[in-house]
Amino acid sequence: MFEDRRIGIALAAPAVLFVMLAFLLPVGILLSGSVTTPGGWGISRFTTFFAEPLYQEVVWRTLRLGALVTLASAAIGYAAALAIVDTSPATKGRLVGLFILPLMISPVARTYAWIVILGRTGLVNQVVTGLGLSDEPLRLLFTETAVFIGLVQLFLPLMVLSLVSALENLPADVVPAARVLGANWIAVFFRVILPLTREGLVIGGTLVFTGAVTAYITPAVLGGSKVLMLETLLYQRVSVANDYVSASVIAVILIAMSVAANALLKRAAAARKR
Amino acid sequence: MRYAGHAVLAAVVLFLIGPFLVIAAAGLSAGDTLTFPPQGLSLKWITAVFGMENFRQSFVLSLWLAVGSTALALLFGVPAAYGLARYPVPGRDFMRSIVFTPVIVPGIIAGLALLRHAVIPLGLPVTTALILAHTVLVVPYAVRVVTASLEHLRTDVEEAAVILGATRTGTFFRVVLPNIRNGILAAFILGFVTSFNQVPVSLFLTGPGITTLPIDMLASMEFVYDPSIAALSALLALMSMAIVMIAEKMLGLSRYV
Numbered sequence: 361m362f363e364d365r366r367i368g369i370a371l372a373a374p375a376v377l378f379v380m381l382a383f384l385l386p387v388g389i390l391l392s393g394s395v396t397t398p399g400g401w402g403i404s405r406f407t408t409f410f411a412e413p414l415y416q417e418v419v420w421r422t423l424r425l426g427a428l429v430t431l432a433s434a435a436i437g438y439a440a441a442l443a444i445v446d447t448s449p450a451t452k453g454r455l456v457g458l459f460i461l462p463l464m465i466s467p468v469a470r471t472y473a474w475i476v477i478l479g480r481t482g483l484v485n486q487v488v489t490g491l492g493l494s495d496e497p498l499r500l501l502f503t504e505t506a507v508f509i510g511l512v513q514l515f516l517p518l519m520v521l522s523l524v525s526a527l528e529n530l531p532a533d534v535v536p537a538a539r540v541l542g543a544n545w546i547a548v549f550f551r552v553i554l555p556l557t558r559e560g561l562v563i564g565g566t567l568v569f570t571g572a573v574t575a576y577i578t579p580a581v582l583g584g585s586k587v588l589m590l591e592t593l594l595y596q597r598v599s600v601a602n603d604y605v606s607a608s609v610i611a612v613i614l615i616a617m618s619v620a621a622n623a624l625l626k627r628a629a630a631a632r633k634r
Numbered sequence: 635m636r637y638a639g640h641a642v643l644a645a646v647v648l649f650l651i652g653p654f655l656v657i658a659a660a661g662l663s664a665g666d667t668l669t670f671p672p673q674g675l676s677l678k679w680i681t682a683v684f685g686m687e688n689f690r691q692s693f694v695l696s697l698w699l700a701v702g703s704t705a706l707a708l709l710f711g712v713p714a715a716y717g718l719a720r721y722p723v724p725g726r727d728f729m730r731s732i733v734f735t736p737v738i739v740p741g742i743i744a745g746l747a748l749l750r751h752a753v754i755p756l757g758l759p760v761t762t763a764l765i766l767a768h769t770v771l772v773v774p775y776a777v778r779v780v781t782a783s784l785e786h787l788r789t790d791v792e793e794a795a796v797i798l799g800a801t802r803t804g805t806f807f808r809v810v811l812p813n814i815r816n817g818i819l820a821a822f823i824l825g826f827v828t829s830f831n832q833v834p835v836s837l838f839l840t841g842p843g844i845t846t847l848p849i850d851m852l853a854s855m856e857f858v859y860d861p862s863i864a865a866l867s868a869l870l871a872l873m874s875m876a877i878v879m880i881a882e883k884m885l886g887l888s889r890y891v
Contacts, residue, residue, distance in 0.1 A: 361793055367802075368721025375714035375773060376729050383736055383770045386747035440646040443639035455643075457882065462650055465874040466831045468848040469867030472855065473653030476660045476670050476864060483656060483670040513649060520646075574740040576834045577848075581855060591742050595837060598746060611743040618738050 391615070393608035409609045415593070419613065422590045425504065426573040426617075429511045433519040433568045434561060436512070441523035442553075456524060459517040467514060471581045474510050475501065478582075506582040507589070514578060515571045519564035526560020527553075562628035570621045574614055590614055654871050661865030668861050679865035689866060692850035695761075696830055699846060703768035704776075704825035708818065710769070711776025716810070718777075719784045734774045741834030744770065749838045760844045767835045772825035779824060783817025784810075816885045823881045827874065 362368075397404050409415055444455045462470065477483045478500040485497040500506055530553065538552045554561070579589040588596065594610040597603040656670055661680060665673030683689060714733060718726055736744065745767060753763040787810065795805040811818075833848045840849050847870075851863055 361796055361802075362720045362789070363722070365722050365724060368717040368723035371713040371717025371721070372723055372729055375710040375777065376732050378710055379733055379735065379770060379773060382748070382752070382766050383739075383744060384732070386751035387739055387744060389751040390743065390747035436642075436646055439639070439642040443643035446639060455647075458647060458651070461875060461878055462654075464827050464878045465654075465871045466848055466867070468831070468833065468851050469657065469870045470653065472851070472863060472867050473657040475855070476656050476668060477653060479668065481667065481669040486670065513653065516646070516650065574742075574834075576742055576837070577852070580852065591740065591834065594742060594746075598838070604750065607746060611740075611746070614740045614743065615738070618740060622738055 387611075390608055391612055393604060394612045405605055405609050406612075409606060414588075415606070418588045418590060418593045421504070421587070422573050423617075425508060425511065425589065426569050428508060429515060429572040430565050430569045432508075432512050433516045434565060436516060437519035437523050437564060438549075438553075440520050441527050444520070444524050445527045452524075456521065459520050459524075463517050467577045468581075470514060471510050471577050474506065474513075474582055478506055478509075501582060502584045502586045504583070504587050507579050507587050510578040510582045511572045511575060514575070515568040518567040518571065522560045522564030522567065523557065526557035526563075530556050559628045563625060566621045566625040566628075570618050573617050654868075657864050657871070658868040660861055661868040663861045663864075666860055668859055668864060672861070679861045680869065683862055683866045683869065686862065688850060688854075689847065692845050692847040695764075695844065696847040699761075699764055699768055700826045700829040703765050703829050704772050704822055706765070706769045707772035707776045707825055708780075708821060711773050711821070712780050712818065715777045715780035715784060716806070719781055720789065730777075733777050736770050737774045741771065741832065742837055745835045745838040753839065760839065760841045763839045764836060764846070767839055768829045768832065771832065771835055772829055775824050775828060776821045779821035780814060780817050783814045783820075787813050820881070820885050823877060823885075827877065 394405050395401050395403065410419075444452055447455065475482070479485070480497045480501075482500075484500060488494050488498055489496075534552055534556065535548055538548045543551065573589075574591060575589065576591040576595070579587060579592045580595070583589065583592065585592075585596065590610050590613060594607050594614075597606045597610070659672050659675075660668060660670050662675045662677065663669070663672030664676035664678060667673075711733075714729075717723060718730060723729065748763060748767050752758065752766070758766075791813075792805050792809055795809045796802065800808065831848060832846070833852065836846050836849055840846060845853070851866060854863060
């Protein structure tokens with residue numbers, strides 16, 4: 361009964377056309393601004409953009425923070441995920457729920473919590489001045505460290521959830537077998553667990569990396585104008601200077617990062633099916 | 635080894651959940667400045683938030699925006715998911731990838747593009763622009779979740795209904811729809827949460843006086859130093875927790891995330 365492809369096309373067409381008209385068309389026009397020059401087409405917008413030291417620094421910082429946040433999430437994520445799969449099924453279900461829950465809560469609320477913790481009269485400074493470790497409150501906000509902490513807290517659950525599902529598919533006897541055969545825990549992790557859960561790591565890592573490099577709220581709230589990342593730079597260029605040319609160049613860079621990460625994700629997913 | 639693992643897990647959970655406790659405590663402060671530990675406990679700021687006109691307006695807008703754009707996204711997404719899952723549509727994978735592009739493109743770019751190349755040239759009002767942007771954003775979630783739920787539904791029940799004399803439309807509404815109801819509800823909740831919490835897409839599209847709650851909060855952070863935003867954050871976290879827990883009990887939401 362499902363042979364008539366015209367019905368299928370008619371059902372899918374509204375959604376496809378809507379996304380094309382309300383999304384792909386305007387985004388395409390915006391991106392084309394990055395290769396349009398007064399004389400026609402070219403990459404001069406990019407060379408001008410990358411010649412600016414501040415912009416170079418922002419691109420570099422975005423990639424660096426993306427990589428550091430991904431690495432930290434992977435390290436913490438494995439430790440947490442290994443402990444989670446080690447518990448009873450009922451506890452495991454509850455723990456997984458505990459990692460899903462923050463993903464549903466407003467990132468603005470989640471980020472604001474760090475102002476309460478790291479601010480001038482916040483938790484950390486109350487402890488530091490209370491113990492007499494410093495006379496002045498420490499400047500913790502508007503630093504790269506604050507942005508790093510905020511991003512890890514925001515995206516760590518994605519890594520943990522990917523790793524938990526990868527570890528669940530690990531055959532139950534490979535770790536004991538490696539132990540019996542004389543491997544120590546470090547060897548078990550790097551030579552058995554890591555290779556067998558590589559796809560979960562790639563999926564989680566891609567989600568965390570994409571999330572971190574395209575984050576807006578965290579660098580805006582915890583970094584301010586001192587610690588700009590690509591999205592906050594884009595916002596600043598447009599709202600302060602009406603600089604749509606830089607905005608379109610940043611847009612191309614961000615989409616390139618996002619597409620590259622997603623291509624990696626697709627390859628990992630394809631490897632899993634084989 | 636096992637104890638070390640549990641200690642690490644406890645530390646990670648504290649890192650993840652701790653900030654919510656801190657913000658809840660800061661929001662329950664009896665003092666007038668944002669500090670932790672709070673200067674005494676009271677519900678003063680929690681009740682004060684409900685009386686703040688700007689937050690009330692942006693909350694109502696965010697609520698309608700989330701409900702409206704998710705409903706619209708489902709109107710586009712459910713037929714698309716059904717058509718692409720059941721019929722041999724030429725270029726099916728291509729169509730699917732078009733529908734999923736809003737997930738890959740960072741929201742701030744979508745918002746700016748829509749503002750510059752649709753809203754300004756066509757003279758669209760702010761609310762229309764926000765609805766458009768949020769609907770685009772939710773369509774991929776609607777298609778993904780409903781597709782997953784259609785894959786669990788055997789096609790022979792539909793064939794049986796047609797053989798027994800039901801029309802195609804009747805079959806869809808009386809056989810398919812009741813069976814994917816949970817998937818649609820899950821898509822609705824995911825879409826609602828996505829739209830309600832959304833910042834980057836709306837950043838360029840909101841105007842003075844017409845703004846969404848998260849953007850209103852971001853803007854207020856620059857000049858508000860009392861515990862009101864902490865109280866509001868705690869309330870929002872509580873609201874999300876309630877939605878997730880109810881959804882998990884009723885539908886097993888975690889299967890779709």
